[in-house]
Amino acid sequence: MLEMRAAWTSVWAPLAFALSVGALEAGVVVAAEPLPPPEGPVLLVVSGNLEVTNSPHGAQFDREMLYGLGLTAVDTTTAWTDGVQAFEGVLLSAVLDRVGAHGTTITATAINDYEARIPFEDAATYEVLLAAKMNGTEMTVRDRGPLWVVYPRDAYPVLMEPLFNDRWVWQLREIRVE
Structure with a gap:
């Protein structure tokens, strides 16, 4: 022995x-380290195939928790604004990594219940951002916030294709991993 x-x-x-x-x-x-409960208003709920949660609904994040995952800046055009916009937020891949998400599809749901299905691999392949700021200002519900799914479309020509526009969910409230 x-x-x-x-x-x-x-x-x-x-x-x-x-x-x-x-x-x-x-x-x-x-x-995976335990995820503490949010101390401020919940901006994002992540549910589905997760290893780490902090509520019966899945993983809940307030602004501080999201920002704690590291902020990333992306300058890109959008189909809804004029010219290049400066976005800042957290990479979707960082959120998925933090909660130990596994799956093939992410369903992003907005405050108004609009849903878009996003292939899981998009998060890493295209460095998809959960933008909280646009042009240096925190976004509110009035201006597509508090979170907006943003693809760096100027960095990848394929992202200019119309099918990707449907994945730009603004007023994001939940991500479900399947």
Whole structure:
């Protein structure tokens, strides 16, 4: 028995350590930390196939929690505004990683119940942003906020295709991972 433990330790332990370090460097969460409850108004609910939740409804995020995942800036045109707009928010992939989401489809739902189905791989492939600010100002419900799904369409010509416009959900309130 002791020989088996020594063999495992000498052969498999370094491999397990290397894999876990590699996963961390690749941005993969090895052991998901608990998600604290929101302290402010809930801006986003993530539900569905998740490993980490903080409520019976799934994972709830307030503004501070979202911003804590790291802010990213994207300058791009939209089909609804004139010229290039400066957006700032959290990458959709960061939110999905934080809650340990697994699936093939994301259903993004707006305050008015508009829904769009987004392929899961879009989050990483196109660096989709959950924008909270446009041109330096936090967005409100009146101006497509508090969150707007934004694709960096100027960086990828394919994103100019009309089918992607349906995925730009503004007044986003929920993401369901299936």
